[in-house]
Amino acid sequence: MMLYGRGTELAELDQVLAAACAGESRALVLRGEAGIGKSTLLAEVVERARGSGMTILRATGAEGERDLAFAGLLQLLRPVADRAEQLPGPQADAVRAALGTGSAREHDRFLTGLAVLSLLAEVAEDGPVLVLIDDAQWLDEQSTQALQFAARRLAAEGVAMVFATRDDERYAGAGLPELALSRLRDEDALALLAGLDVPAEARIRLLAEADGNPLALAEFAAAAGREGGGLPGSVMTPVPAADRVLARFRARIAGLPERTRLMLLFAAAEAQGVISYLLPAAESLGVGLADLAEAEAQGLVEVAGGRVTFRHPLVRTAAYLGAPMARRVAVHQALAATSTDPDCTAGHRAAAAMGPDEDVAAELEAYAQRTLDRGGTASAAATYAQAARLTPDPAERARRLTAGAWAAQQSGHAEQAASLAERAYPMTADPVERAELAYIRSFWFFEKDEPVEGGRLLLDHGPDATPRRAAAMLRTAGTYGWFGGDAATLCRAAELLEKHGDGSAADAAVRGLALIADEDYERGLPLVAGLLDPVPADGHARLFAISLSSLLADDAVLPLITEEIERARVDGLIGRLPYLLHVQARLQLYAGRHRDAEATAAEGAAIARDTGLRARMERLDNLLARIAAIAGDEDRVRSLVTDSLTADGNYGRTAWALLDLGLGRYEAALTRLEEARTGSVRHSAALLFAAADQVEAAVRLGAPDRAVEPARRFAAWAAASGRPWAQAVALRNEALLTDTTDPYERAVKLHAEGSPASGRPFEQARTELLYGEHLRRARRRADAREQLRSALAAFERLDAAPWAERARAELRATGETLASERAAAPALVDRLTPQELQVTRLAAEGVSSREIAARLFLSPRTVEYHLYKAYPKLGIANRRELAGLDLSG
Known part of the structure; x- marks a missing residue:
């Protein structure tokens, strides 16, 4: 096969193949207009892969199969379907469901992608694998989602994945490397025409007509030959080459x-x-x-x-x-x-229908249900919508649109779900059905950062729903009001739950949120705490309890988080993990386990990226920004933080303020936090806990009047929470404002009462630093040194550089001579990347590579790759030596 003008592209594709043959994995998206030569290039890649002994798996998207769930995976994986039996149970079930040999109605929509990754890795155990997807723009959504997930998590399996897609179609490469195919240069186009035996005198005219599109060149050359040298159309016709080629094909047919x-x-x-x-x-x-x-x-x-x-x-x-x-x-x-095939029958009958037809609509509905049973939520949504279009009766049409809306919501397409729900709304006057549609629409409002609108929609319709749905809708309205800073919606939801709720702890928690928003912590916090005593058995209720646990700042929720993460790993609930890992990382940060928090957040961010959960990625970045702020790393904070007057933005603003405070920029820190309190989400947990930063900044700035309100607010919360560390920080605030010794003494004792699991090492070290400064000013130098040494040791352990330097300066001011400050040797865990740390810890516990891969959603070969990279950093040679190492964070 002769290719013209594609030397650069072939070289890049050769690198992808070579990497796979060397045991690495790569993915690449080829983009270009119709006829630009993508398929020809892929054919050449296939020949080169065969020459290298690679296993080749192929699939081609077809426009007519766009709504056939998993049609692409069926093409691709049919030759290796038997290898699915080697996968972990939930993944094997997901593959069987995708291939139509099993049911996976309840499985996480991302589990199929993980199963594809594992299956490709299993096949690659026998040698390098090439996966080719042509016309990816027409692949069904379930296959696209699964293949992109697998492609983003490839590492060391020996798998090359190449997607070819048109430029003019809505196909997102989802962050994968891309290679754009340009039109041929004139010299390459002329060479192609010469190879097609086009007479020299006709080449220039064909060159202008085809505009560098290889398919147009070939087709116009063939047409010129068939028509005795005549040219198709005018050189001046302002129509894209691909459209002119389509016109030529229609003429030929x-x-x-x-x-x-x-x-x-x-x-x-x-x-x-x-x-x-x-x-x-x-x-x-x-x-x-x-x-x-x-x-x-x-x-x-x-x-x-x-x-x-x-x-x-x-x-x-x-x-x-x-x-x-x-x-x-x-x-x-x-x-x-x-x-x-009943599915094909339904599809063809629908294509033949010239107007509403209840029989065809019923067949399509049954087809949509079968698709849903296989986990094809996106395709099911489209099929339900098609069934609705062919439904004569408005009530039945509304019912099918509602089913389609729920399927779209399950597939992660909140906007599509809302659109279907909006179409159904005027077709029914039934208040219960309208409430159901309002519930679906509310998710899209929350998704597009308009929780206030979503909450009000739920308040308007929640009382009309079925009793069980009404309670769920009103609780959701309350949380939307909380996160959106809409106290009126929050309070109204709490009031309506008195009548329409089910009397559960979740209903009481919404009342608690309303009280907390009004800064009535004494009555509000116990109601929220009731969510965890006892721990709810229902999965949704457990997640609701976890989501509100940050208000309690209670590490007692950590076992629940650990249990839910383990359940999500075992069951393959991938989409739930970024949220759970975020909560776990936050608790690890509070406990002073910064390295663990970084590793946990890094895993959560990677999964969020691979599953397209951008909002969760931002929240995880804000958490990482707080760690960077403690370390005084301004560049990293700037690269990570979201600084806006929203609930999520508050976490970014508090990270910036903490950085400013550590670097002595007190006015900047105070202004940031005061501005955040003017925003709509002024009651968020982030701002509540940052009140102590606000107090310190104000006092150090010489403006204690600006510290009174935040000190009062934090003290009220600390008293209601009953947490020793919080009460200690409240006493620290009092000591700062009064410049007296007694509150400091009581604060230090309270910090000491907290267990390592429930303490806050960073906050304790800050209290000791401030107390030491106070004692030094009171000329009690020996007592000051005791506090300052403890603070310095904690800051150094936490890698809190600016805070450690302040402690050193205070120690010097007491007259203590410090030893030369040589950089301490990094702990073993500091030598590893976050993923290497996770893998080595599990391996040290005796977990096999295959089991580690299943837990971390990797391939076994990638696990071995991480271990191979970690051993030299740890100074060991094999897995057996891991057991003797200290890998604690």
Whole structure:
């Protein structure tokens, strides 16, 4: 095969193949307009991969299969489906569901992607693997989502993945490396035309007409030859080359015998091109396989391997759109009548329907339900919507639109779900059904950062819902009001729950939130704490309890978090993990386990990135920014933080303020926190805990009047919480404002009462630093040194550089001579990347590589790669030596 002008692209693709052959994994997205040569380039890649002994798995998206759940994976994985039996149980179930041999109605929508990753890694145990996806823009959404997830988590499996997609289609490469195919340069285009034996005098005219598009060059050259040197169209025609090629294909097909055109239409309408499916329907209209001979002779199709394959997707499009509507309807009716697959039957009957038809709509609904049972939520949503369009009765249409909206919500498409719900709303007057639709729409308001609108929608419709749904809607309205800073919605939700709730601890917690928003911590906090005593058994209630646990600043929730994370890992609930890991990382940060918090947050961020959960990525970044702020790393804070007057933005602003405080920029710290309190979300946990920073900044700035309100607020919360560390910080605030010794003494004692699990080492060290400064000013130097040494040791352990320097300066001021400050040797865990740390810790516990891979959503070979990289950093040679190392954070 001769390729012109693609040397650079082939070199890059060769690197992808070479990496896979060397045991690494790479992914690449090829982008380009129709006819630019993507498929030709992929064919060359296949030949080179065969020459390297690679296993090749291929799939090609088809426009007609866009709504067939997992159609792409079925093509791709059919040759290796038997290897799924080697996967962990939930992953094996997900593969079987995708391939139509099992049910996975309840599985996490990202689990299939993990299963694909594991399956490809399993196949790669026998040698390098090349995965090729052509026309990715037409792949069904479930397959696209699964393959992109796998591609983003490839590491050391020996798998190369190449996606080819059009520029003009809505296909997101999801952060994968991309290679854009440009049009051919004139010299390359002329060389291509010379290779096609185009006369020299015609080449310049063809060159201008084709505009560097290889398919256009080839097609126009062939047309010029067939038409005796005539050119298709005018050089001045302002139409894209691909559109002109489509017009040429339609013209060529129009010139074929009628029977051939009909047979091509059958092949185009039956998306898979399987001859055994086509022939019974074709014969019912009097045509057969022999009628494709002329199309074969002209190179429009290839008939081999039991399939009819079009030379290019534009040929399929031309064959279908070029036929009269009546002919297309007849073909779909024939395919429906002869199909033995109920899903195909439903699809063809729908394509043939010329107006509302309850029988066809019912078939589509059953098809959507089967798709849903296989985990194909996105395709099910589209099929329910199609069924609704064909439904004559408005009430039934609304019911099917509602089912489609729920399926879209399950697939993670809140906007599509809201759109379907909005269409259904005016079709029903039933208040219960309208409440259900309002519930669906509310999720989109929250997703697009308009929780106030979502909360009010729920308040308007929640009382009309069924009793169970009403309670859930009103609780959701309350949390939207909390996160959106809408105290009125929060209070109204609490009031309505008195009448429409179920009397649960969750209802009481919403009342608690309303009280906390009004700074009535004494009555509010116990109601929120009731969510955890006892721990709810229901999964949603447990998540609600976890989400509000930050208000309690209680490490007692840590076992619940650990349990839920383990459950999510075992069950493959990937989409839930970024949130759970975020909460765990926050608790680790509070406990002074910064390295563990970084590793946990890094895993959560990676999963959030791979699953497209951008909002969660921002929240995890804000948490990492707090660690960087404690370390005094301004560049890292700047790269991570979100600084806005929103609930999430408050975490970013408090991180910035803590950095400013540590660096002695007291006015900046105080201004930041005061501005945040003017925002709508003034009651957030982030701002509540930052009140102590506000107090210290104000006092150090010489403006104690600006510290009174935050000191009062924090003291009220600390008293209601009953947490020793919080009461200690409240006493520290009092000591700062009064410049007296007694509050400091009581604060230090309270810090000492806290257990390592429930203490706050950073806050304790800050109290000791401030107390030491106070004692030094009172000329009690010996007592000051005791506090300052303890503070310095803690700050150094926490890598809190600016705070440690302040402690050193105070110690020097007491007259203590410090030893030369040599950088301490880093702890073992500091030598490892976050993922290496996770892997080595599990390996040290005796967990096998396969089990580690299942827990961390990696492949076993990637686990071994991380261990291989970690051993030299730890000064050991093998897994057995891990057991003797201190890998604590």
